[in-house]
Amino acid sequence: MGEDVQEVRLTVNGVVHDLRVPARRLLSDSLRHDLGLTGTHVGCEHGVCGACTVLVDGRPVRSCLMFAVSAVDSEITTVEGLTERDGSPEGRLGPVQQGFADCHGLQCGFCTPGFLTTITAGLRDNPDPTEDEAREMIAGNLCRCTGYANIVASVLRAAQIASERA
């Protein structure tokens, strides 16, 4: 590769990865193709659809609009990191994941990881949203399958699960 390559250290879901990437490599591509964390999906590559949303130091960020080299020194959480450890090999679904399972909040599943990360951050800020606030929380993410009604219900259900588990 004739490109200038940078050494970066990415901390993803609590695991430290050292890798060498070109400066122009998107965080979304590094997560998916360098680290094999393919749960983060790329829907538009211009920051509009929200499918690639990950949490960077807890804040939702479009990983298609961020370079991998910009993510050093940050804690990154992807959809794979939303599952809770409960001793089982697979782990237990986190509250937002469980909310989606309970409310049929997904169909093809492609946009889902971006909703899950966005809502995880949203519920941290507002653990008991009204229906309107739930709608506001997901208003920056596109879904072409569900028509959103069940996603709104999933947000409310996730809040309930989180408070039950707390």
Next chain:
Amino acid sequence: MTTKLFGEKVPRVEDQRFLRGKGRYVDDVLAGHDVLHAAVLRSPHAHARIVDIDVSGVLDVEGVHLVWTHDDLGGPLAPQMAEPLPLLIPHPQLTHGRTQYALAKDEVNHVGEAIAFVVADDRYLAEDAAGRIKVSYEFLPPVVGLEAARAADHLVHEDVPGNVAARLEQENGDARAAIASAPHTLSLDLTVERSASTPLEGRGTVARWDPDTGRLTVWSSTQTSTGVRAAVAAKLGLDLAQVDVVTPDVGGGFGVKINHPWPEELLVPLAARTLGRPVKFTEDRREHFVSAAHERGQLHHVEVGYDDEGRILGLDVRFWHDNGAYTPYGLIVPIITSTQLLGPYKPGAYRVVFESLYTNTVMVTPYRGAGRPQGCYVMERTMDAIAAALGKDRTEVRAANFIQPDEFPYDHGLVFQDGRELEYDSGDYPASLDKLKALVGWDDFAAFREKMAREGRRVGIGLACYVEGTGVGPYEGAHVHIETSGKVKVATGLTTQGQGHATVFAQITADALGVPFDHVEVVTGDTRRMPYAVGTFASRAAVMSGSAVHLAALRAREKVLRIAADALEASEEDLEIADGVVSVRGTDATIDLGTVAVLSNPLRYAFDEASKAATQFTVGDPGKPPVAEDDEPGLEGRDFYSPERSTFASGMHAVIVETDPDTAEIRILKYAVVHDCGRLINPMIVEGQIHGGVAQGVGGALLERMAYDESGQLVNASFMDFLMPYVTEVPEHIDIDHLETPSPLNPLGIKGAGEAGVIPSAAVFASAIEDAEAPYHDGLVVTAMPISPSELFALRQSHPAPAAKPRRSRAARKSTSGRSRTSSKETS
């Protein structure tokens, strides 16, 4: 007895995978492995001759492995690659069908058409390299939009006169004579603009050539694995047996992924074979806008004759269908428009004529609804126009035209998209209308309108009815295999893009076999597991594969009972299966399905405790062959379902909208759906399909359009500019009521449900917006969809408010119809 799962809201098994980030979409295949990436150089011009392509210097870029133009295709390895792509669905009336080349030869016909193909170490490098290719063009005048296509001042393909790919006419009765002798007539000119499926995951293909076995594996984000397999084998000069196509998880399809083979679906496998390394192509968003497919663009002229009750005596529809630059999918979309336009109604006579026209834009193939939304819009606008002209309630006019429940099967005397007669199998349209009126509060709306008007607010109500031919043939099949563990493996060949097939087909299997739901695992879209299949389109998966899975599971069950009866020394009639255990009624004698599976396969070698029971010194009658002459080893069932014709689902939507008197913004206050898809396998999934369909319909009616400029540039080819609905644009709640009139055509009484939600959207919003505006703007009619606030504002400007106090009742509008032409004759 195992609890019946058919009809239950069973949670989806696929969700666990998706929610944990463990879905496997095509771009995930071989991620992190040694795979090469492809990029495509696409035409920046809508219509041009290619004078020269200079690829010198491209291979000098470090990390670039291959660059191809059309000149490089068609070598001895795969001579067919230089030929045009297949015309998938020929039709005698498609007299001038044209398809593109895998890479453009001599001419490009739309912005986005593939010209060159580059493979490199990663996508970044591949795009860098593609950027080095220099193409010289000689510009040709672009034909953009239906009016330019009809005018035919310029031609898209120089050997296609008038830009007409096809002209098709169908008639039942003498429509023109019926109109001529009708007491009332009116005419309408209606347009629908382009939209597109726009799944969140674009197209994508990965291929790996195995030189040791001489076999090719292709993963593609498609709606038909078997179709892609056949196309790849034919185009690459391989035997079918050398090619496996696997459709992994698909991030939405909505129709666009039924077209095949896309250029990349052939170029990627050919590159993998040529280079001996896996190759991946993942379409980006802009590419999806300009190089996949669109739909919807049509222009209609309607003439209708009707009586005093609003019954249609004669209906004559001419329309022009924009098929874009190529016609690989034949005439399916306009044929569906022309036939499904009739909806639940029975006009006295009907004639339809359409022309399918070329333009220098992205080609048109089915998008959810596949021509039905346009047909429904035209028919329902006609119904509304008749009601307005007669001063009747819109529901009354519809009711007067319904096919009645005792008239099924109802033959329209036309040929449907599958080449079979358009014959409805079952339905109950008056019952649907009653449910809809109750659900939306139709009869209370006048009071609501008055109340809102007093607050200075404008509201309107609309309704629209549709019938949808679903579950078209020719067939689907299924294979059910009960393993010695008692687990049941089911395979059906059509693909899945979010409909929950792994759940609903497991429900059907569990019911038919009497096994626990979680013992069943379903695989779809893998030609290694089920090589005979058609695909997922036309709301056919539940009907076709659901029926096939049911039949295959019954075959397996027959064998279970036969072997178990022998083992338990009982009669088959005395056996029952529940929770995966066969028992003799009224006794303690049982045998589990795993053991039956062991007994079904006489073995020479034992490899575990279970298989010991099937070895040659343990089982079998020494006087008989271990496998009977008319039997085969293994506990399996395989069957196919192939119906005579489609089954017809139906439904009705109503919406209440509010239009802002100043800004013309359109708000949805209430949305109601009555839906009849026969027997529901999983109501949760069906309702999810309806929600999604309605949201796409809202997009199509109010927001989405493909904005081409006069030079053929798609100026809104991004999610910034092409307005897909977010949560903020869809109804906050959708009220749904189901009617279940089972289909007599399949064993489970199922009808399709996937596309329904989107079909009546343009019609229902046009109806409601017009209803909201008409009292304030004399003669305002909605004849072009989608409609934006600025277009509604412009309509208001061209239809000034009446001087008098605004009218508030439908009846008051009859004298002020602004249709292009209405006339009434004396009825003597």
